[in-house]
Amino acid sequence: xxxxFYVPPEQLMxxxxxxxxxxxxxxKSIVAVEYDSGILILGxxxxxxxxxxxxxxxxxxxxxxxKYNEFEQLRIGGIRRADxxxxxxxxxxxxxxxxxxAYAQALGNIFTQEVKPxxxxxxxxxxxxxxxxxxxxxxxYDGTLFADRRFSAIGGKEDALLEALxxxxxxxxxxxxxxxxxxxxCSSLTENGVAPGEWEAAVVDRLNGRRAFRRLESAEIDEx
Amino acid sequence: xxxxxxxxxxxxxxxxxxxxxxxxxGRGVEPRWDVLGxxxxxxxxxxxxxxxxxxxxGVVVAGDRRATAGNLIAHRRVQKVFPADGFSAVAISGVAGxxxxxxxLFQTELEHYEKIEGRRLSLEGKANHLASMVRRQxxxxxxxxxxxxxxxxxxxxxxxxxxxxxxxxGGRYDETDYTATGSGGRDARLYLRTVYREDFTEDxxxxxxxxxxxxxxxxxxxxxGPDLKRGIFPNVVVVDExxxxxxxxxxxxxxxxxxxxxxx
Numbered sequence: 001x002x003x004x005f006y007v008p009p010e011q012l013m014x015x016x017x018x019x020x021x022x023x024x025x026x027x028k029s030i031v032a033v034e035y036d037s038g039i040l041i042l043g044x045x046x047x048x049x050x051x052x053x054x055x056x057x058x059x060x061x062x063x064x065x066x067k068y069n070e071f072e073q074l075r076i077g078g079i080r081r082a083d084x085x086x087x088x089x090x091x092x093x094x095x096x097x098x099x100x101x102a103y104a105q106a107l108g109n110i111f112t113q114e115v116k117p118x119x120x121x122x123x124x125x126x127x128x129x130x131x132x133x134x135x136x137x138x139x140x141y142d143g144t145l146f147a148d149r150r151f152s153a154i155g156g157k158e159d160a161l162l163e164a165l166x167x168x169x170x171x172x173x174x175x176x177x178x179x180x181x182x183x184x185x186c187s188s189l190t191e192n193g194v195a196p197g198e199w200e201a202a203v204v205d206r207l208n209g210r211r212a213f214r215r216l217e218s219a220e221i222d223e224x
Numbered sequence: 225x226x227x228x229x230x231x232x233x234x235x236x237x238x239x240x241x242x243x244x245x246x247x248x249x250g251r252g253v254e255p256r257w258d259v260l261g262x263x264x265x266x267x268x269x270x271x272x273x274x275x276x277x278x279x280x281x282g283v284v285v286a287g288d289r290r291a292t293a294g295n296l297i298a299h300r301r302v303q304k305v306f307p308a309d310g311f312s313a314v315a316i317s318g319v320a321g322x323x324x325x326x327x328x329l330f331q332t333e334l335e336h337y338e339k340i341e342g343r344r345l346s347l348e349g350k351a352n353h354l355a356s357m358v359r360r361q362x363x364x365x366x367x368x369x370x371x372x373x374x375x376x377x378x379x380x381x382x383x384x385x386x387x388x389x390x391x392x393x394g395g396r397y398d399e400t401d402y403t404a405t406g407s408g409g410r411d412a413r414l415y416l417r418t419v420y421r422e423d424f425t426e427d428x429x430x431x432x433x434x435x436x437x438x439x440x441x442x443x444x445x446x447x448x449g450p451d452l453k454r455g456i457f458p459n460v461v462v463v464d465e466x467x468x469x470x471x472x473x474x475x476x477x478x479x480x481x482x483x484x485x486x487x488x
Contacts, residue, residue, distance in 0.1 A: 051342065054339065054342075055339050056339070076340055079336065079339050079340055080247055080336075083244055083247075083332055083335070083336045083339075084247070084248075084251070086332070087244075087248075087328070087329070087332050088253070211335075
């Protein structure tokens with residue numbers, strides 16, 4: 001019988017975290033910023049068909065960075081969970097907090113128990129009846145859950161993004177202004193900036209009616 | 225038999241990712257109305273007359289507001305016309321409790337697909353799915369619990385309104401001009417046959433839809449006509465190029481008054 005090598009748990013977790021962080025850092029980051037009537041989510045995405053930002057439920061949107069197949073699987077799981085809850089109870093019983101908690105549990109389990117941790121970071125945002133009820137949650141590869149206010153970022157370069165957004169941010173700004181800040185923050189990460197048409201952006205806006213989610217057209221993003 | 229290429233890939237899961245009702249079935253929580261023995265002792269409220277017409281801009285769907293249980297009026301303000309999604313509407317007749325639940329399931333199904341796949345189902349796809357939901361109710365129909373919907377929508381691919389009627393076994397039929405179902409459906413169809421034109425404007429089609437419901441209410445006790453005293457008017461909705469929209473109640477009320485004056 002062979003004795004397995006002893007690996008201290010600290011080392012094991014460190015190795016896994018490093019592996020996940022490396023994978024995430026290879027991709028592009030995504031930011032979420034609150035504006036007067038909702039929350040904007042924006043990221044660089046050259047593909048017009050493979051989305052990183054998506055509608056989950058009436059007032060809730062999802063964004064993922066990292067490995068596409070992994071966050072896509074989490075996105076579908078989230079939509080299923082939200083639709084099942086809303087169908088079994090009421091539409092108002094589906095909340096971003098519940099969903100973010102479920103994602104945190106799932107990613108936490110995967111991080112410690114699967115052969116390979118997921119190389120993803122997620123964001124779950126919910127637009128509330130007024131700005132105080134807005135929710136922005138961030139879930140990292142190891143299942144750590146953060147509740148952010150006003151703005152947030154996921155992906156490898158979030159510190160730089162948050163710094164840039166913090167310099168600009170002003171409460172109650174309209175969408176076009178906020179779009180400008182978000183684009184400037186993302187462009188500042190690359191040397192040559194981001195080409196027009198290579199953005200993906202969506203909003204959850206409380207003025208949109210029951211389904212608050214709306215994708216922004218390329219022209220609308222490029223104008224701001 | 226030798227396995228075909230692709231047979232071992234998990235591409236065809238038993239629960240299609242995009243189907244909400246398959247998801248419910250997989251979890252064992254799909255709505256069921258299993259009835260053992262006969263149901264003659266049960267007399268659930270029934271929703272009665274609904275109709276739909278095609279016009280130049282799209283489709284209009286209308287329904288009266290009465291639900292009956294046997295010869296009693298069970299509810300006076302029932303809603304029988306619902307948005308199915310942004311570009312289609314569904315109207316129900318038959319056992320109200322089952323029909324309303326099926327509508328809720330159908331709405332969730334369409335939205336679920338749209339969110340997962342990032343696009344709406346085609347109009348025909350939606351109609352086919354609704355047909356399969358009606359078909360699954362067939363055992364209940366043998367027990368006397370019948371549900372017959374109407375489905376209408378704007379086909380964004382061909383830029384035209386389309387109507388679908390259904391039968392109790394889940395048969396799905398394309399209707400070219402107008403259709404009506406429920407206890408007063410026959411009277412409504414008779415009325416529509418005499419007045420229907422293809423080139424109706426939205427105002428005209430609204431007037432005709434309401435007048436057909438008034439005509440049905442004159443002949444059929446289970447169909448509720450406009451109730452001026454209580455202020456109860458039919459539900460009328462339009463689906464056109466811009467999508468689904470409810471017609472404001474005061475416009476329906478005006479049309480209802482005109483129709484009642486003309487018929488008396």
